[in-house]
Amino acid sequence: MSQPSTVTDPADPRLADYTGLTDVELRRRREPAEGLFIAEGEKVIRRALAAGYGMRSMLLTPKWLDVMADVIETVDAPVHVVEPAVAEQVTGYHVHRGALASMARKPLPDVAEVLGPARRVAVLEGLVDHTNLGAIFRSAAALGMDAVLLSPDCADPLYRRAVKTSMGAVFSVPYARLDPWPGALDALRAAGFRVLALTPAEGSVTLAEAAPHQLPKAALMLGAEGDGLTPRALAAADTLVRIPMAHGIDSLNVGAAAAVAFYTVNAG
Numbered sequence: 001m002s003q004p005s006t007v008t009d010p011a012d013p014r015l016a017d018y019t020g021l022t023d024v025e026l027r028r029r030r031e032p033a034e035g036l037f038i039a040e041g042e043k044v045i046r047r048a049l050a051a052g053y054g055m056r057s058m059l060l061t062p063k064w065l066d067v068m069a070d071v072i073e074t075v076d077a078p079v080h081v082v083e084p085a086v087a088e089q090v091t092g093y094h095v096h097r098g099a100l101a102s103m104a105r106k107p108l109p110d111v112a113e114v115l116g117p118a119r120r121v122a123v124l125e126g127l128v129d130h131t132n133l134g135a136i137f138r139s140a141a142a143l144g145m146d147a148v149l150l151s152p153d154c155a156d157p158l159y160r161r162a163v164k165t166s167m168g169a170v171f172s173v174p175y176a177r178l179d180p181w182p183g184a185l186d187a188l189r190a191a192g193f194r195v196l197a198l199t200p201a202e203g204s205v206t207l208a209e210a211a212p213h214q215l216p217k218a219a220l221m222l223g224a225e226g227d228g229l230t231p232r233a234l235a236a237a238d239t240l241v242r243i244p245m246a247h248g249i250d251s252l253n254v255g256a257a258a259a260v261a262f263y264t265v266n267a268g
Contacts, residue, residue, distance in 0.1 A: 002072060004065060004079040010089035014080055017102035018059050021160060022092035024130075028156060035105045037158035039168075041097040042067055047168030049075070054104040061087055061098040068099060105158065111149065111184065114176040115191045118146035120265055122258065123178070123185070123195070123221040125151040125233050132225055133157060134165025135255035141169035143262035148175040149219075151182070151233075182236040185219075189238070193217040197229055197237035198261055200251050204240035212241070212265040220261045225254045 007015060017036055020026050031037050036056060039048045042064070049055065055077040060068060061084050072079055087095045115121070122145050127133050133155050140148055148157075154177075155162060157170040178184040185195055194215050197204075212218045221237060223229035228251075234240060243252060243260050252260070 002075065002077055002079050004060070004072065004081045006081045008082075008086065010082075010086050014057070014078065015059065015082075015090050017056060018087075018090050018100060020092055024159075027159065031158070032105070032156065036102050037105055037156075037163065038160045039101045039103050040095075040099070040160055040164050042099050044163055044168045045071065045099060045101045047171050048101065048103050048163075051168075051171035053106065053171065056102040056104055059087065059090075059095075059100040059102075061095070064098045109174065109176050111176045111178060111187050112191075114147045114149065114174045115188065115193075118174075119217050120145050120262075121147045121149055121188070121193065121219045122262070123149045123151075123188070123219050124154050124223075125181070125221065125229055126224040126227070127154045127222075127254070129225055130155050130159050130161040131165050132253070132255050134162040134170070136222070136258045137162070137166040137173055137175075138169040139255070139259040139262050140173050141166075143259065144266040145173065145262050148173055149178050149188075150175060152177055152179045153181075182233050185236045188219050191217070193219040195219045195221055195236070195238045196241045197221045197234050197239070198242070198257055199223075199229055199234060199240050200242050200245070201228075201234065201240060204242040206244050207241050207261065207264045208244075210239055210241045212261075213267045215265075218265050220258075220265055222254055222258055222261070 039045045055075045057078040059080050122140055163170055188195055
């Protein structure tokens with residue numbers, strides 16, 4: 001058990017893990033290099049711990065001491081208590097949830113390890129929006145997907161905004177990077193998966209026609225918001241599938257499309 005300590009100086013080196021949380025480029029470079037990520041909010045912190053991530057430290061405003069008392073008793077990590085104004089100076093934003101934790105990353109598993117027990121996987125190409133990425137992980141967890149595979153240029157699932165949007169689902173759904181891209185999709189086919197690319201492009205069939213729920217193993221591939229899947233990714237897929245649209249709408253937000261596809265592949 002750690003004894004909480006009050007910190008009044010926003011430049012205190014003990015708070016270094018939490019500096020500049022709104023600087024996306026800085027955090028994208030720094031967090032993987034230093035082997036850390038930030039969990040924000042009581043539920044997310046608890047889910048990270050339950051998933052086996054080690055805690056480096058906690059940053060709490062005073063009113064959260066009682067709420068997090070049981071966590072403080074069980075972790076062997078420094079607990080820094082700061083006033084809300086200090087927290088804002090350190091992080092760069094108003095920490096309205098009042099509870100942050102710096103957590104230690106785990107080694108990323110390889111693709112074969114993730115695919116081993118899986119039957120339903122999501123494959124994401126070029127998703128750089130952390131909110132969309134977090135939403136897709138949340139849908140993947142809720143709708144029975146076994147794993148998420150990411151192209152090398154996808155955003156970091158452990159970035160604070162992705163973790164927050166997913167409500168901690170990034171801790172419960174296994175994920176790995178597919179590299180080289182899209183050549184590494186061959187590993188899915190070798191493992192018995194059929195790769196279905198979500199696209200409104202000409203030549204695609206509807207999800208109902210593709211009947212992914214009847215496939216022994218299915219991989220649903222989605223691209224970035226706006227541009228969608230690249231020609232190389234589409235060419236590497238086994239089947240092009242689409243979600244039927246009405247009222248002249250040509251496509252859904254990628255997070256919404258993922259939820260529809262995830263539900264369909266697990267229906268029945």
